[in-house]
Amino acid sequence: MVSPNTPAATDASASSATTIPDVVIRLAGNSQDGIQAVGGFLARLAGRSDQEVMTYMTIPSTISGGPSIFQVRMGSGEILSSGDRADVLVAFYQHSYENHRSSLRPGGVLLYDSDHVVPNPDDKEVTAVGVPMTSATVEAVGGSSKEKGKNIYVLGLIARMFDLDVPKLTQLIRERFTGKNEDIVRNALLAFDAGYAYPAENLRSCLYRLEKSTAPGGRPQVTGDGNTVLTYGLLAAGVRYGAGYPITPWSSIMETLRTELPKYGGLFVQCEDEIAAASTALGFAYAGHLSITGSSGPGLSLKMEALGWATMAEMPLIVINVQRGGPSTGLPTNIEQSDLLQAIYGSHGDCPRVVLAPKNVEDCFHIALEAGRIAREFSTPVIILTDQAIATRIEAFDEPDLAKLMVEVKPDTSTRDAAFKPYPLGGMTRHAPPGSVMASGKYPTVTGLEHDEHGHPTASPALHTKMTEKRREKIKAVANSLPAPELVGDESGEVLLIGWGCTYGPIREAMGRLRHAGVKAAHMQMRHLHPLAPGLEATFARYKHVLVVEINDEGLYGHGQLATLLRALTCNPAITSITKTDGLTYKVSEIVERVARKIDLPDSTIGMRKQSILAVTPR
Amino acid sequence: MSTPAPAAPVAPAADGTRAPLTKKILTADHPTWCPGCGDFAVLASFYKVLEKLNYPQEKIVTFAGIGCSSRFPYFVNTHGGHYIHGRALPFAAGISLGRDDLHVFVFGGDGDGFSIGGNHLVHTARKNPRLTYVIMDNSVYGLTKKQTSPTSPIGFKSKTDPWGAMDQPINPMRTLLNSGATFIARSHATQVNHMVEMMLKAAQHDGFSVVEILSECVEFFEGAFDGAVPRKGGSWQAIELKKNDGTPEDELRHDPTDKLAAMKLASEPWPGKFGIYYEDKVRPTKNALEQKLIATTREKTKNATDLELLSKTFARMR
Numbered sequence: 001m002v003s004p005n006t007p008a009a010t011d012a013s014a015s016s017a018t019t020i021p022d023v024v025i026r027l028a029g030n031s032q033d034g035i036q037a038v039g040g041f042l043a044r045l046a047g048r049s050d051q052e053v054m055t056y057m058t059i060p061s062t063i064s065g066g067p068s069i070f071q072v073r074m075g076s077g078e079i080l081s082s083g084d085r086a087d088v089l090v091a092f093y094q095h096s097y098e099n100h101r102s103s104l105r106p107g108g109v110l111l112y113d114s115d116h117v118v119p120n121p122d123d124k125e126v127t128a129v130g131v132p133m134t135s136a137t138v139e140a141v142g143g144s145s146k147e148k149g150k151n152i153y154v155l156g157l158i159a160r161m162f163d164l165d166v167p168k169l170t171q172l173i174r175e176r177f178t179g180k181n182e183d184i185v186r187n188a189l190l191a192f193d194a195g196y197a198y199p200a201e202n203l204r205s206c207l208y209r210l211e212k213s214t215a216p217g218g219r220p221q222v223t224g225d226g227n228t229v230l231t232y233g234l235l236a237a238g239v240r241y242g243a244g245y246p247i248t249p250w251s252s253i254m255e256t257l258r259t260e261l262p263k264y265g266g267l268f269v270q271c272e273d274e275i276a277a278a279s280t281a282l283g284f285a286y287a288g289h290l291s292i293t294g295s296s297g298p299g300l301s302l303k304m305e306a307l308g309w310a311t312m313a314e315m316p317l318i319v320i321n322v323q324r325g326g327p328s329t330g331l332p333t334n335i336e337q338s339d340l341l342q343a344i345y346g347s348h349g350d351c352p353r354v355v356l357a358p359k360n361v362e363d364c365f366h367i368a369l370e371a372g373r374i375a376r377e378f379s380t381p382v383i384i385l386t387d388q389a390i391a392t393r394i395e396a397f398d399e400p401d402l403a404k405l406m407v408e409v410k411p412d413t414s415t416r417d418a419a420f421k422p423y424p425l426g427g428m429t430r431h432a433p434p435g436s437v438m439a440s441g442k443y444p445t446v447t448g449l450e451h452d453e454h455g456h457p458t459a460s461p462a463l464h465t466k467m468t469e470k471r472r473e474k475i476k477a478v479a480n481s482l483p484a485p486e487l488v489g490d491e492s493g494e495v496l497l498i499g500w501g502c503t504y505g506p507i508r509e510a511m512g513r514l515r516h517a518g519v520k521a522a523h524m525q526m527r528h529l530h531p532l533a534p535g536l537e538a539t540f541a542r543y544k545h546v547l548v549v550e551i552n553d554e555g556l557y558g559h560g561q562l563a564t565l566l567r568a569l570t571c572n573p574a575i576t577s578i579t580k581t582d583g584l585t586y587k588v589s590e591i592v593e594r595v596a597r598k599i600d601l602p603d604s605t606i607g608m609r610k611q612s613i614l615a616v617t618p619r
Numbered sequence: 620m621s622t623p624a625p626a627a628p629v630a631p632a633a634d635g636t637r638a639p640l641t642k643k644i645l646t647a648d649h650p651t652w653c654p655g656c657g658d659f660a661v662l663a664s665f666y667k668v669l670e671k672l673n674y675p676q677e678k679i680v681t682f683a684g685i686g687c688s689s690r691f692p693y694f695v696n697t698h699g700g701h702y703i704h705g706r707a708l709p710f711a712a713g714i715s716l717g718r719d720d721l722h723v724f725v726f727g728g729d730g731d732g733f734s735i736g737g738n739h740l741v742h743t744a745r746k747n748p749r750l751t752y753v754i755m756d757n758s759v760y761g762l763t764k765k766q767t768s769p770t771s772p773i774g775f776k777s778k779t780d781p782w783g784a785m786d787q788p789i790n791p792m793r794t795l796l797n798s799g800a801t802f803i804a805r806s807h808a809t810q811v812n813h814m815v816e817m818m819l820k821a822a823q824h825d826g827f828s829v830v831e832i833l834s835e836c837v838e839f840f841e842g843a844f845d846g847a848v849p850r851k852g853g854s855w856q857a858i859e860l861k862k863n864d865g866t867p868e869d870e871l872r873h874d875p876t877d878k879l880a881a882m883k884l885a886s887e888p889w890p891g892k893f894g895i896y897y898e899d900k901v902r903p904t905k906n907a908l909e910q911k912l913i914a915t916t917r918e919k920t921k922n923a924t925d926l927e928l929l930s931k932t933f934a935r936m937r
Binding site: 047048220221222223224228232235236241243260262263264265266267269271272273275276277279280281282283284285286287288289291305306308309313399400402403406408411413432433434435436437438441442443444445446447448449456457 | 932
């Protein structure tokens with residue numbers, strides 16, 4: 001169905017457009033206004049146009065409604081963060097305007113719904129454009145007084161402002177509503193066209209065009225959020241069985257697995273609680289499958305006893321923890337990186353396990369593959385520590401080469417020879433799932449009790465020592481298989497910035513600004529948090545300051561969780577912390593300012609774009 | 620397709636080349652229980668059950684939680700294991716749902732089953748995975764040396780209730796009936812033939828089957844179940860099942876498909892009756908429902924390969 005109303009962008013308006021490299025658009029409304037959908041369309045359009053994109057959203061933890069924002073940064077070049085401040089603010093309501101006006105850079109454009117918002121008339125710092133979004137949408141869609149569709153109207157407006165690819169956008173709208181009532185598709189396209197047809201002269205010459213992106217070539221771009229990409233990574237890693245319990249922001253992973261796994265011949269069980277979920281997942285693992293369970297902070301705490309068993313019984317398992325603000329129910333819809341120590345040291349006894357953290361959305365795919373490989377090769381639980389920010393934001397990236405990367409995992413029920421021992425000392429434990437015939441005639445018991453090589457319970461002092469060592473050395477063997485973390489920037493110098501998880505982009509940009517100002521700086525994002533790759537001490541020693549940037553509390557002794565670990569490991573006093581607990585991701589400027597203070601750099605505003613790229617400049 | 624087609628449920632081994640299962644083959648470590656413990660008789664009965672079932676040895680799985688009775692898997696020479704306290708049921712559900720070709724048995728005590736694992740008992744019953752759960756109920760915490768258990772009678776003097784237990788004990792049969800278990804039976808560790816019959820029927824049931832066996836702890840609750848032992852002055856009353864032969868005496872026999880009758884039976888004063896309280900042969904197992912879901916879903920995907928499926932998914936993300 002082709003909309004008859006789509007006006008072609010006139011040459012006249014196109015020629016007067018200013019070309020810009022990238023733009024940050026913040027949409028502010030209420031959570032049911034569909035602003036996420038608009039953000040999603042823009043992000044996917046960027047992906048299909050070989051542009052870079054990163055989004056950022058807040059959701060209220062209320063059951064329904066409440067203010068919400070969606071920010072999208074799109075353009076050419078490498079986009080690492082969703083942008084400190086916006087170039088365009090779309091305000092649906094007075095509260096949206098009042099709460100987010102300060103996020104707009106001087107010279108930026110305020111696009112407000114004149115049916116609901118009365119901006120401050122004395123504010124000359126930004127270009128204010130009032131558009132009757134609500135009434136225009138109602139008029140375009142016709143009949144119903146419902147405001148549904150004004151998000152798509154705004155999408156049309158933005159498409160006009162930035163000369164976006166209309167055929168691609170309308171195609172995306174059609175795809176999104178495929179299978180729904182034809183009226184819905186028609187109404188959406190009517191609203192889009194009405195927004196796009198808004199008289200250009202009323203846009204007060206706010207017309208721009210994004211620089212053509214040079215396609216990196218090769219693979220097509222795909223667009224998705226972290227939880228989705230992680231889920232598909234698990235499918236690629238050979239995960240076919242799993243169990244879970246609902247908790248935000250983990251739930252979307254289990255929902256997707258529940259619907260996807262039967263297609264692959266597997267299944268996902270929604271359990272009665274977190275402990276049952278960990279237990280059922282371990283039952284799948286015992287049965288010979290690569291299986292997963294997952295949760296968010298409080299749920300991971302509940303799973304800890306079962307994870308202790310997994311370490312003792314040496315069972316492969318992938319555990320996902322989508323971190324959020326804690327402790328307790330804390331900030332369920334905000335970002336925090338405060339589960340690191342729980343992931344590494346949670347549970348009772350000496351319980352070494354593997355903890356990994358993806359650095360961005362694309363990495364969610366690859367970290368899932370890596371977790372699967374380590375879990376199977378070393379017969380151990382592996383925790384993937386992702387976080388609310390990565391889970392919910394959308395990025396575009398090269399489609400992974402599935403034919404090369406996909407792994408098939410099947411229970412190995414081959415006959416085990418007479419020498420088989422479930423827990424060999426001096427050898428890697430290889431679980432023999434039920435169905436395997438034991439040539440010795442002796443069938444193995446897997447157990448959480450300390451045991452001998454055959455799985456018989458023992459309290460022998462010598463055996464507990466040896467078996468503890470076996471479990472420890474196994475994880476050390478994982479360490480020796482790890483590559484050194486990627487180091488970008490100066491090989492040695494003033495400051496090394498270290499991060500993990502969602503801080504990757506902002507730290508990388510901050511490092512760039514510091515180097516631009518003449519500071520010898522480098523950035524290392526750690527994907528392997530436990531065990532750590534060998535040789536870090538020598539790398540750290542090459543810098544005057546080693547600053548660990550984390551979203552958690554400085555704790556009783558002044559250091560964030562990863563910084564505490566790294567200090568304990570290296571006894572290097574140059575390691576200090578940059579931490580915060582406001583429930584939000586780092587802005588680049590925040591990091592630069594904090595680093596500047598640490599290293600006595602006089603100007604902390606280096607490299608900051610103070611004026612919006614949209615500021616009216618003489619043509 | 621990454622999973623083999625589901626095996627036929629609970630098919631006895633017809634493999635002529637193997638020697639039949641014997642007690643000798645099935646015996647593993649020597650039990651660590653106290654002399655006189657009722658659990659010895661349960662173990663001996665279980666060997667007999669496995670001999671009768673004669674499943675392929677490698678397809679039998681015995682699992683347990685924590686407690687005296689939960690040591691069970693160490694004494695049975697099959698695949699098996701010893702999990703954490705109270706959580707053996709969801710673990711075993713994972714085994715059963717993950718591998719439809721296996722025969723899964725779970726053993727545990729009253730603390731494991733009705734206290735720390737109470738939630739899992741209810742929800743496993745609700746889900747109805749194909750597995751058999753044997754609860755060796757001694758009405759006391761034995762491994763930790765005499766604390767009140769969820770089935771300790773009011774007035775029972777323990778280390779945590781020296782003046783006598785005050786909390787209402789769980790009624791296992793009523794609890795299981797309420798939760799939706801599809802096979803519920805009760806037996807006594809002094810009645811070997813009865814135990815064998817109950818466990819055998821439970822194993823042959825297509826669904827979640829539970830047998831509660833009163834099994835005396837001679838160390839911490841001696842004589843707890845004498846009320847059902849004739850040679851100790853008690854009375855043993857087995858449940859007679861309806862034969863549907865139209866005779867007047869059949870009127871009085873129990874219909875195990877009648878939940879209300881089962882509930883009445885479960886509400887009789889202690890020591891109550893022994894036998895099959897309830898059996899639902901109609902409700903499908905979770906194993907069957909999930910396999911059906913897989914089959915219809917795979918049909919919709921036209922049996923696409925894993926690579927084709929995931930490639931299509933990524934193509935939609937372009």
